[in-house]
Amino acid sequence: MYADYAYLIxxxxxxxxxxxxxxxWHLPRGGGFLTVLATFAGLILSLGIFSEIYPDKIIHQSxxxxxxxxxxxxxxxxxLVMLLMVTFVVTLIHIYANxxxxxxxxxARYFAEAALFTASMLGLIFADNLLQLFIFWELVGxxxxxxxGFWYRxxxxxxxxxxxxxxTRVGDVLFLAGIILLYNNLANLNLALKPGxxxxxxxxxxxxxxxxxxxxxxxxALGLLGGAxxxxxxxxxxxxxxxxMEGPTTVSAMIHAAxxxxxxxxLVARMFxxxxxxxxxxxxxxxxxxxxxxxxxxxxxxxFDIKRVLAFSTVSQLGFMMAGxxxxxxxxxxxxxxxxxxxxxHSFFKALLFLxxxxxxxxxxxxxxxxMGGVGKYMKWTMYTMLIGSLSLAGFPYFxxxxxxxxxxxxxxxxxxxxxxxxxxxxxxxAVLTAIYTFRMWFSVFTGKERSNYAKHESPWIMxxxxxILAVFAFGFGLAAQDxxxxxxxxxxxxxxxxxxELGVIGGHALEGEHGAPAVEGEQGAAAAEAGHGAAAExxxxxxxxxxxxxxxxxxxxxxxxxxxxxxxxxIAGLFYWDRVKKFDPSQVTGxxxxxxxxxxxxxxxxEIMTGWFAETVVYGTALICNTIDIKxxxxxxxxxxxxxxxxxQHVRKVQTGIVQNYVTALVLGVVVLVVVIxxxxxxxxx
Amino acid sequence: MIxxxxxxxxxxxxxxIGLYGLFTQKNGVKLMMxxxxxxxxxxxxxxxxxAYQPNVNGQVFALFSIALAAAEAGVGFAILxxxxxxxxxxxxxxxxxxxW
Numbered sequence: 175m176y177a178d179y180a181y182l183i184x185x186x187x188x189x190x191x192x193x194x195x196x197x198x199w200h201l202p203r204g205g206g207f208l209t210v211l212a213t214f215a216g217l218i219l220s221l222g223i224f225s226e227i228y229p230d231k232i233i234h235q236s237x238x239x240x241x242x243x244x245x246x247x248x249x250x251x252x253x254l255v256m257l258l259m260v261t262f263v264v265t266l267i268h269i270y271a272n273x274x275x276x277x278x279x280x281x282a283r284y285f286a287e288a289a290l291f292t293a294s295m296l297g298l299i300f301a302d303n304l305l306q307l308f309i310f311w312e313l314v315g316x317x318x319x320x321x322x323g324f325w326y327r328x329x330x331x332x333x334x335x336x337x338x339x340x341x342t343r344v345g346d347v348l349f350l351a352g353i354i355l356l357y358n359n360l361a362n363l364n365l366a367l368k369p370g371x372x373x374x375x376x377x378x379x380x381x382x383x384x385x386x387x388x389x390x391x392x393x394x395a396l397g398l399l400g401g402a403x404x405x406x407x408x409x410x411x412x413x414x415x416x417x418x419m420e421g422p423t424t425v426s427a428m429i430h431a432a433x434x435x436x437x438x439x440x441l442v443a444r445m446f447x448x449x450x451x452x453x454x455x456x457x458x459x460x461x462x463x464x465x466x467x468x469x470x471x472x473x474x475x476x477x478f479d480i481k482r483v484l485a486f487s488t489v490s491q492l493g494f495m496m497a498g499x500x501x502x503x504x505x506x507x508x509x510x511x512x513x514x515x516x517x518x519x520h521s522f523f524k525a526l527l528f529l530x531x532x533x534x535x536x537x538x539x540x541x542x543x544x545x546m547g548g549v550g551k552y553m554k555w556t557m558y559t560m561l562i563g564s565l566s567l568a569g570f571p572y573f574x575x576x577x578x579x580x581x582x583x584x585x586x587x588x589x590x591x592x593x594x595x596x597x598x599x600x601x602x603x604x605a606v607l608t609a610i611y612t613f614r615m616w617f618s619v620f621t622g623k624e625r626s627n628y629a630k631h632e633s634p635w636i637m638x639x640x641x642x643i644l645a646v647f648a649f650g651f652g653l654a655a656q657d658x659x660x661x662x663x664x665x666x667x668x669x670x671x672x673x674x675x676e677l678g679v680i681g682g683h684a685l686e687g688e689h690g691a692p693a694v695e696g697e698q699g700a701a702a703a704e705a706g707h708g709a710a711a712e713x714x715x716x717x718x719x720x721x722x723x724x725x726x727x728x729x730x731x732x733x734x735x736x737x738x739x740x741x742x743x744x745x746i747a748g749l750f751y752w753d754r755v756k757k758f759d760p761s762q763v764t765g766x767x768x769x770x771x772x773x774x775x776x777x778x779x780x781x782e783i784m785t786g787w788f789a790e791t792v793v794y795g796t797a798l799i800c801n802t803i804d805i806k807x808x809x810x811x812x813x814x815x816x817x818x819x820x821x822x823x824q825h826v827r828k829v830q831t832g833i834v835q836n837y838v839t840a841l842v843l844g845v846v847v848l849v850v851v852i853x854x855x856x857x858x859x860x861x
Numbered sequence: 862m863i864x865x866x867x868x869x870x871x872x873x874x875x876x877x878i879g880l881y882g883l884f885t886q887k888n889g890v891k892l893m894m895x896x897x898x899x900x901x902x903x904x905x906x907x908x909x910x911x912a913y914q915p916n917v918n919g920q921v922f923a924l925f926s927i928a929l930a931a932a933e934a935g936v937g938f939a940i941l942x943x944x945x946x947x948x949x950x951x952x953x954x955x956x957x958x959x960x961w
Contacts, residue, residue, distance in 0.1 A: 834953045
């Protein structure tokens with residue numbers, strides 16, 4: 175029953191968008207309640223659908239659109255968990271925004287754009303074909319542009335919006351190229367499609383992957399990965415994400431937790447069979463992911479803007495998700511479950527952290543960590559909810575982040591054991607840094623002395639409520655849902671006509687792993703590996719005992735390492751930044767002359783390289799050359815042609831004298847000539 | 862019965878006079894009159910042929926043509942009046958705004 179109304183999940187936020195846009199300013203608080211209601215209805219519908227199709231059904235509705243394309247709704251386990259997460263988190267963010275945006279003159283515009291943002295993301299998630307996904311993907315990009323530049327009178331906000339739009343556009347072009355390439359390859363197969371089947375539908379893509387040439391698959395995979403890299407802020411297209419902090423904090427929370435950056439990870443997960451079948455596809459994914467995870471974590475360590483710390487943390491965590499997906503080369507479809515689990519968990523605690531940061535900024539009126547300190551005395555609720563979020567992000571045992579992130583690290587270890595250890599090392603280092611920068615932030619904000627004279631009050635309950643709910647999930651979700659979640663997502667690709675053994679052979683993953691060789695034995699193997707992981711996770715949960723039991727894959731020290739990562743990181747952060755146990759001053763360790771410190775503070779000279787060198791020299795130079803060619807050559811011959819026509823017309827126009835007699839003469843002469851010609855033609859016998 | 866040739870001669874004479882007027886006259890009203898001459902010469906031909914054929918179609922067409930000529934005269938004079946109000950003259954040599 176709920177499935178019949180699945181389209182409402184997108185339609186209602188679109189309706190809210192239209193209402194807020196056109197009549198929002200007549201409504202209290204800019205019509206924010208409409209946006210909340212629309213999203214909440216989406217949550218109810220998603221829950222209804224969940225109750226209907228869990229655990230072994232999927233929903234697929236489709237109708238023709240034009241030519242070889244269709245519009246449709248595909249809700250399988252992967253889409254369903256994303257739908258639930260997005261509607262849930264975004265509902266809370268919208269509720270919070272009702273408090274946060276209260277009094278802003280553009281509130282109606284904010285809620286309209288936020289509703290469209292939500293609708294686009296939801297449409298992206300349950301699209302049943304790549305073209306539809308791409309359209310919503312672009313809508314997400316547009317909305318992010320509008321929302322990041324929400325305070326468009328501020329030059330930095332306008333610049334950040336432009337940067338986000340252009341940077342993601344680079345990825346989108348690659349994505350589109352990938353889609354076109356995929357379409358071409360599928361069209362060349364001359365498939366006998368059943369009625370209701372279309373080339374770019376996911377089931378059709380999955381079923382025919384094995385027939386596409388491997389080198390083409392790699393090209394397609396790299397194109398799609400390019401799109402994901404742009405949207406999910408992976409290196410080297412991550413530059414827009416920290417700047418996206420210029421928008422209202424709720425926008426940051428939406429972008430970072432639910433509605434935008436996760437789209438890239440979702441795309442890779444959705445197209446996982448393709449990446450799996452493409453030689454080097456997953457290698458590229460894990461390389462990008464692991465590098466980004468560490469790279470962004472080091473930058474998060476040196477930022478002084480609380481929102482930028484969180485932004486770099488998002489980039490880093492997205493790197494973890496990508497690396498998790500990339501580890502699929504070793505563990506098969508389990509990787510999808512692990513990565514999406516981290517995505518969902520991350521969206522809970524990252525939304526929590528951002529909303530908490532918004533609460534602080536709302537009260538304190540500064541973003542700068544150096545001007546805060548001691549905020550905890552005045553904002554107890556914010557402090558404790560953010561503590562939960564931070565512990566979760568740092569991977570403190572039993573918190574959501576502990577289960578999700580460490581599972582990523584574990585499968586990266588398996589990837590390492592089979593293929594290459596480097597991603598695992600990167601991820602472990604990144605995880606240590608995660609704990610450090612998270613608690614550097616937490617200690618600097620909430621503990622110690624007040625470092626500036628800020629307003630001292632707690633935020634209203636409309637803002638604290640969502641924080642508390644999110645905190646519950648940031649703590650308990652991992653513990654409650656982990657095993658079922660993996661099982662459920664692992665079943666995702668069983669609904670399709672897919673053979674991972676065959677795909678693995680194409681992709682070169684015919685691996686002989688220690689545990690179950692998942693790629694070789696296909697679903698059975700994957701299931702075996704999954705079971706092994708369940709045990710591994712339980713082993714972790716019971717801490718030291720796991721050492722004796724010996725999980726199926728990893729040695730005991732690998733399994734308990736994550737606990738020490740989290741605790742060690744928090745300890746290090748505490749020694750530097752918590753005034754009660756402070757042992758070191760950051761300035762003792764690194765002086766101003768220290769090259770590493772300088773490198774990090776400068777953000778790896780990315781601005782200098784990307785803007786100063788690449789944009790202003792290379793791109794601008796190329797643009798100048800193109801401009802010259804355009805003006806001299808392309809425009810040149812066109813101008814010449816139009817000048818020719820104009821010159822001719824200058825003479826011909828004199829025919830129009832404006833004197834009636836001349837026209838009459840012409841008319842009569844014309845008739846006479848016609849008569850003469852026709853008569854002559856008759857004489858000769860032509861007519 | 863008057864021979865058909867005479868009707869045709871009359872009609873062609875009228876047509877030529879009309880055409881000559883169109884070429885030479887500059888006054889708008891005179892031009893209208895010349896156009897009437899052209900139309901009516903055609904009407905004479907239609908009626909004459911119709912009477913000799915014998916077929917009533919030609920006379921019906923002549924009636925259409927007269928109605929058309931009336932409408933044309935109405936529109937034409939309206940334009941001329943408007944022109945006169947604008948320029949103070951209906952000498953068509955002076956009215957040449959619609960040229961290059």
